[in-house]
Amino acid sequence: MVAVMKADGKIVLVIIAGLIAWSSWLMASLNEVNDLNEKLTTDLNEQVAINTNQQARIQHLAEQDAKRLQELTNAKTEIDRLYTASLAHPERVYIKATCPVPKTPASSGMDDAATARPTDTAVRNYWLLRKHIATAEQMIQGLQEYVRSQCQ
DSSP states (O other), X not given: OHHHHHHHHHHHHHHHHHHHHHHHHHHHHHHHHHHHHHXXXXXXXXXXXXXXXXXXXXXXXXXXXXXXXXXXXXXXXXXXXXXXXXXXXXXXXXXXXXXXXXXXXXXXXXXXXXXXXXXXXHHHHHHHHHHHHHHHHHHHHHHHHHHHXXXX
């Protein structure tokens, strides 16, 4: 009976040792999982911060775009208003120009009664150029603002 108890005791000790080894393995696995979870949580928090920053940048760009678009719309509206006024009152359109004085004296003759006027095509081209200049200015200002705010 003592031999059986010794054998049973050894079996119990082997089982206890196995349980201890198994629980140690479980603890090591749990520590690995906890470390991995901590790393993933850190990575997730970093990604959330990056996404938040990116959303703020996108919002800022959208606000800049809306501002530039509104300024361009206002400029084009003003140009259209001036163009319409110039069509209604062409005598009020003045073009600042300087003309060189001819070296030869002008022949005496009849003076022109009317002032010099640009052709209708020149006037249309003038207003078209003003629109293109306004568009280009807004595009350049928008790009400069983008470079200042995004390309740091």
